[in-house]
Amino acid sequence: MDLDVTGVPQLAATGTLPPAATCTDLVADAYAHALRHREGSVADYIPALASADPDAFGLSVIEVDGGVHERGDTRQRFSIQSISKAFVYALLCEAVGHEQALAVVGVNNSGLAFNSVVAIELNDGHPMNPMVNAGALATTALVPAADAAERWSIIHDGLSRFAGRELSVDEAVYRSETQTNHRNAAIAQLLTSYGRIREDPAEVVDVYTRQCSLLVDAHDLAVMAATLADGGVNPVTGARVVTADVARDTLAVMAASGLYENSGEWLFEVGLPGKSGVAGGLVSVAPGKAGIAAYAPPLDAAGNSVRGQIATAYLSRALGLNIFASAPSPSWKDAR
Numbered sequence: 001m002d003l004d005v006t007g008v009p010q011l012a013a014t015g016t017l018p019p020a021a022t023c024t025d026l027v028a029d030a031y032a033h034a035l036r037h038r039e040g041s042v043a044d045y046i047p048a049l050a051s052a053d054p055d056a057f058g059l060s061v062i063e064v065d066g067g068v069h070e071r072g073d074t075r076q077r078f079s080i081q082s083i084s085k086a087f088v089y090a091l092l093c094e095a096v097g098h099e100q101a102l103a104v105v106g107v108n109n110s111g112l113a114f115n116s117v118v119a120i121e122l123n124d125g126h127p128m129n130p131m132v133n134a135g136a137l138a139t140t141a142l143v144p145a146a147d148a149a150e151r152w153s154i155i156h157d158g159l160s161r162f163a164g165r166e167l168s169v170d171e172a173v174y175r176s177e178t179q180t181n182h183r184n185a186a187i188a189q190l191l192t193s194y195g196r197i198r199e200d201p202a203e204v205v206d207v208y209t210r211q212c213s214l215l216v217d218a219h220d221l222a223v224m225a226a227t228l229a230d231g232g233v234n235p236v237t238g239a240r241v242v243t244a245d246v247a248r249d250t251l252a253v254m255a256a257s258g259l260y261e262n263s264g265e266w267l268f269e270v271g272l273p274g275k276s277g278v279a280g281g282l283v284s285v286a287p288g289k290a291g292i293a294a295y296a297p298p299l300d301a302a303g304n305s306v307r308g309q310i311a312t313a314y315l316s317r318a319l320g321l322n323i324f325a326s327a328p329s330p331s332w333k334d335a336r
């Protein structure tokens with residue numbers, strides 16, 4: 001997808017964000033810039049998502065010191081969908097360490113669509129990474145719990161701590177997806193046949209569907225992203241949700257596969273770990289600086305929010321956030 005960044009002013013990278021007033025202005029600029037784009041279409045393979053307002057658009061940046069810069073519909077709620085995958089992966093690593101997740105789920109990009117069955121077959125039953133449905137189902141199944149009810153309660157509580165408030169399930173979305181997610185049921189069965197899921201596959205799909213149906217707004221997602229930017233500490237509540245090592249590992253996985261088969265292009269153009277969801281949410285993390293979240297339901301062909309990507313690409317340049325841009329150090333050459 002063309003992220004329309006040609007001509008966007010590029011701020012030289014430094015270790016910190018520009019002053020708060022500048023950030024607020026640039027969020028407004030990024031919002032206005034992305035608002036001009038009307039491409040993409042709202043997801044309809046989950047029937048309840050088809051009724052989303054295609055014009056809804058919110059953009060939120062929350063700094064690791066708690067500073068907030070927002071524009072548009074940042075309090076409009078929608079289902080978190082695949083963005084939950086990144087945070088459940090973090091909760092799993094926090095609970096059991098990353099070795100088990102690495103062995104069972106993996107961290108390599110599948111190069112195929114998020115709900116690909118072929119990807120599993122091509123890789124001898126390996127789900128590849130926690131950001132696609134196969135890996136997310138395997139991740140949810142690994143969360144240690146006595147039964148599915150407890151597993152759901154651990155995930156619900158953990159995602160709520162990332163957001164800094166108790167999240168609730170959108171029952172209409174949950175029902176709608178439950179009635180239509182035959183593909184996820186098939187993926188869970190396939191992974192069971194390969195021994196990658198050892199819990200009851202139908203129960204795993206149910207917990208996964210609930211986690212995807214949690215209601216958030218762009219502000220919540222920015223707090224969740226800022227928690228990863230802040231080494232695992234929620235900058236609003238001050239509570240540690242995961243360790244700094246887990247936050248780091250989660251960002252690496254997001255960078256490799258957070259925007260599915262478009263993750264390489266995203267990293268190349270934007271240079272930030274990100275994670276998208278089919279309801280139109282998109283989070284990005286500028287480590288040590290801020291969390292960025294957008295909500296705009298029309299999606300590109302890979303299932304990523306069009307306006308969300310364009311607004312984030314704008315901010316990455318204008319705020320100097322690309323993690324691959326080195327801040328110039330005072331050089332001995334200059335001193336001569």
Ligand SMILES: NC(=O)CC[C@H](N)C(=O)O
Pocket residue numbers: 081082083114115133177184209212276277278279303
């Ligand atoms: N990409 C997504 O956001 C997909 C999530 C959705 N719940 C699914 O499993 O299909």
